[in-house]
Amino acid sequence: MITISDLTLSFDSDRGRTVVLKDFHLEIADGEFVAIVGASGVGKSTLLRVVAGLVKPTSGIVTRDSPERPGRRPYAMVFQDARLLPWRRVVKNVEFGLEGLGLSREERRRRALEALALVGLTDKADRWPHQLSGGQRQRVAIARALAVDPDLLMMDEPFGALDAITRQALQDELVDLWQRTGKTILFVTHDIEEAVYLADRVVLLAGSPAGVRSADRIEASRPRQRDDEAARHTATEIRTRLHGYVQSGEGI
Amino acid sequence: MKTNKVKRLLLAITGVVLFLGLWEALPRFGIVTPMLLPPPSDIPETFLREVSSGAWHTAVLESLKHYVSGLVLGSFLGVALGVMTGMSRTLEDLTNWVVRLLRPIPGLAWVPFAIIWFGVTPAAANFIIIIGVFWINYFAALGAVQAVDRDLIELSNAFGHRSPLARLFKVVLPASIQPIMSGLRTGLGQAWMAVVAAELFGVAGLGQRMMQASSLLATDIVVVYMITMAILYGIVDTTFVLVRDRLLAWKA
Numbered sequence: 307m308i309t310i311s312d313l314t315l316s317f318d319s320d321r322g323r324t325v326v327l328k329d330f331h332l333e334i335a336d337g338e339f340v341a342i343v344g345a346s347g348v349g350k351s352t353l354l355r356v357v358a359g360l361v362k363p364t365s366g367i368v369t370r371d372s373p374e375r376p377g378r379r380p381y382a383m384v385f386q387d388a389r390l391l392p393w394r395r396v397v398k399n400v401e402f403g404l405e406g407l408g409l410s411r412e413e414r415r416r417r418a419l420e421a422l423a424l425v426g427l428t429d430k431a432d433r434w435p436h437q438l439s440g441g442q443r444q445r446v447a448i449a450r451a452l453a454v455d456p457d458l459l460m461m462d463e464p465f466g467a468l469d470a471i472t473r474q475a476l477q478d479e480l481v482d483l484w485q486r487t488g489k490t491i492l493f494v495t496h497d498i499e500e501a502v503y504l505a506d507r508v509v510l511l512a513g514s515p516a517g518v519r520s521a522d523r524i525e526a527s528r529p530r531q532r533d534d535e536a537a538r539h540t541a542t543e544i545r546t547r548l549h550g551y552v553q554s555g556e557g558i
Numbered sequence: 559m560k561t562n563k564v565k566r567l568l569l570a571i572t573g574v575v576l577f578l579g580l581w582e583a584l585p586r587f588g589i590v591t592p593m594l595l596p597p598p599s600d601i602p603e604t605f606l607r608e609v610s611s612g613a614w615h616t617a618v619l620e621s622l623k624h625y626v627s628g629l630v631l632g633s634f635l636g637v638a639l640g641v642m643t644g645m646s647r648t649l650e651d652l653t654n655w656v657v658r659l660l661r662p663i664p665g666l667a668w669v670p671f672a673i674i675w676f677g678v679t680p681a682a683a684n685f686i687i688i689i690g691v692f693w694i695n696y697f698a699a700l701g702a703v704q705a706v707d708r709d710l711i712e713l714s715n716a717f718g719h720r721s722p723l724a725r726l727f728k729v730v731l732p733a734s735i736q737p738i739m740s741g742l743r744t745g746l747g748q749a750w751m752a753v754v755a756a757e758l759f760g761v762a763g764l765g766q767r768m769m770q771a772s773s774l775l776a777t778d779i780v781v782v783y784m785i786t787m788a789i790l791y792g793i794v795d796t797t798f799v800l801v802r803d804r805l806l807a808w809k810a
Contacts, residue, residue, distance in 0.1 A: 360715055383716040389709055393732045393808045403717035406724060434808050454717070 308334045308458050308490065313366035314515075315349075315356055326352055328515035330366070334458070334492060339484055341493045341505035343544065345552055349516040350494040354460045357492065358383050372457045377407050382451035384461040388443035390435040396446055397422065397431040403454040421453035422446075424483060441472040448480070452487065461493045465500070474532075477504060481528070498548070502541045503530060510544055512551040520547060596778035601785070604778040613767060618786065621753055621763035624680055628687025629749040633742055635688070636695025643696075644703025645722060645730065657696075665690035665748075666755055673759065683756035683763070690752040691745040698741020702734030736809075739802050746798060750791050 313330040316323050326349045334340050344350050355361040357368050358381045370380060382403060390399045400418035409417070422428050425445040435443060444464060451459055465473040481504060484491055495501050501508045502524055510520045522544060526537045578598050585592040592600070608614040643649045668689050676682035706729065714720070714729045757765025764783050771779035 358716055360712060379718055381716075385709070385713070387709070389713050391710070391713075391729070391732065393735075395808075402713075402719075402728070405728070406718055436808075450717075 307336060308368070308370045310334075310357060310368050311366055313353070313356060313368070314364045315352065315361065316364045316515075325515035327356070327363075328517055330517055332509065332518060334490055336372070336490055337488045339491045339493065339504060339506045340509060341495060341501035341507070342509045342511050343495060343498050343501045343548070344511035344516070345548065346496050348511050348514075350496075350511055351462050353511070353516075354383070354462050354492065354494055357381065357458070358460055370457050377404075377409055377413075378456065379403055379407070379454040380457045382454050382456035382459055384444075384447050384451050384459070384464045386463040386466050388435075388440075388447040390443055390446055390450075392435050394435075395431070396427065396433050396435065396438070399435065399446055400450045400453050402450055407454075417453050417455075418449075421449040424452060424487070425449045425479070439472075440468055441476060444468065444476060445479075448483070452483070452489070457490060459489045459491045461491065463495050464493075466495070466497075473500075480504065481530075485528070498541045498544050502537045502544070503532060508540070508544060510547060512548060519551065520544070593775055593777060596781055600778050601781055605782045608779065608782055614782075614786070617762070617764045617767040617783070618790070620680075620761075621757065621765070622790070624683040624687060624756065624761070624763060625749055625753045628684045628752070629691055629745065631684070632688035632691030632749070633695050633745050636692040636741070636745070637699045637738060640696040640699025641703050641726070641730070641734075644700045644734075645726065650700075661693060661697075665693075665752055669756070669759060672756070678760040680761060682759075683753065683761040686756040687749050687752040690748045694745045694748055695738075695741045698744070699734070699738050702737035702741075703730055705737070706730055706733045736806060739806070743795070743798055743802070746794055747791065750787065754787065 310330060310332045313327055314325070315327040316325040330353065332340070342350050342353065352361065356363045359368075372380075374380075390396075391402065394402070397415065397418050400421050401414045404414040404417060419428065419431060422431055425448055427442060427445055427449065430438060430442065430446075435446070438446065448464070465476050468476065477500065483489075493501070493505060498508075505524060508522045508524060509518055510522075511517070512519045522540055524537060524540060526534045530537065581595070582597045582599060584590050585595050585597045596604075605614070643653060665686055668686060672682040672685045676685060710729050710733055711725065714725050719725055719728045753763065754765040754768075757763040758769055760766060760769075764787060768780050768783045771777070771783070
């Protein structure tokens with residue numbers, strides 16, 4: 307279980323204090339797939355960065371009840387751009403998060419290759435990033451995150467920059483990966499259909515400062531159909547709610 | 559494609575032949591006296607004389623000693639301080655005005671102090687070379703480090719590489735290696751200039767030998783050393799490019 311408690315984040319600038327998030331609360335069960343949707347600029351990405359420890363919250367705390375285990379990192383992130391290091395070959399990119407964990411070179415290589423196998427890119431291990439397609443690069447980024455065996459896998463609009471066909475393929479692969487690895491996933495997107503198709507629970511983030519406005523459990527059984535009637539209904543409801551917030555000036 | 563290549567090669571050779579022909583013709587036909595411009599056909603003989611007397615070896619070795627030690631030290635200091643300043647806002651602010659004051663002073667303007675402090679010694683030559691090379695590398699490294707993509711720093715943080723040293727070696731240095739290399743390469747040329755300038759003031763080496771020859775109006779000897787410098791620089795620069803291309807193999 308991962309608990310995000312009463313998270314508040316504000317910035318001080320010349321024009322005074324801007325409160326981005328206020329009293330954000332969310333509990334994520336082990337193995338759960340949670341999607342956060344909201345208008346762009348509402349603070350979804352910022353929220354992920356606070357949970358990942360990249361941005362210090364003004365107040366609030368993120369806790370997890372899983373014990374510290376050696377050779378792992380508690381959190382891992384997949385960004386919208388694959389963000390591979392161009393001077394490292396694919397397998398060395400996947401090893402990036404494993405360095406500094408006190409693992410032997412062989413152990414790092416073994417785990418990196420394992421993660422690459424999960425995303426089906428074993429044969430690309432020795433390529434340079436610039437030799438891969440956009441979808442392949444994003445798969446490597448997912449492998450890099452999986453390699454550190456995180457308690458929480460965070461994804462910040464990971465498929466937002468891909469073409470429609472690649473995006474659908476990667477969505478299905480992600481669900482498959484999630485089911486095979488049992489990872490807990492926190493997935494940020496502005497695409498409500500994507501959220502409803504992938505997640506167990508869809509959290510709507512809106513308002514300024516932003517907070518949780520609704521959380522819908524998606525009951526559709528897996529494997530899901532993209533044209534599932536109930537899911538489409540839920541998506542419409544969430545969209546209507548979001549439009550309501552946007553129109554009342556609370557969207558962002 | 560292939561005929562084009564042959565054509566360009568032929569043109570280049572023609573250019574060289576024309577250049578040598580013109581050079582040879584000027585003194586041969588009495589347009590200028592051979593003392594002012596020795597014909598190229600005299601040069602091989604002069605060269606052999608310099609080699610057999612041992613003067614050539616001594617001068618080249620002395621110059622290379624100044625060159626290599628000054629270049630290595632100046633480049634290292636320049637890159638190291640440039641990288642450190644690029645990574646630390648405090649250091650940048652602290653050095654900002656001092657750098658602006660010292661930077662515009664040409665390396666050769668330090669010759670009086672070099673002679674007062676070190677006398678006409680190899681140390682004086684080193685000092686001049688180090689100053690010339692230092693600034694080039696300092697600014698190349700500073701600019702390169704400051705231009706490193708912030709997203710890569712964020713990536714480094716997200717995967718647990720948060721200490722300045724880890725950040726330096728995992729991301730900052732590899733990401734800025736290319737502009738740093740350009741700085742080093744510019745320094746290779748700058749250092750040659752400084753070597754000759756320092757030796758013209760009497761430190762033993764190519765420059766000093768040239769001054770001796772010119773005071774005796776032995777212009778053929780001067781030409782031998784001018785060509786020697788061009789060839790030495792060519793070798794150094796070509797070697798550097800080979801090494802750099804190996805290091806930047808991932809660029810492709």
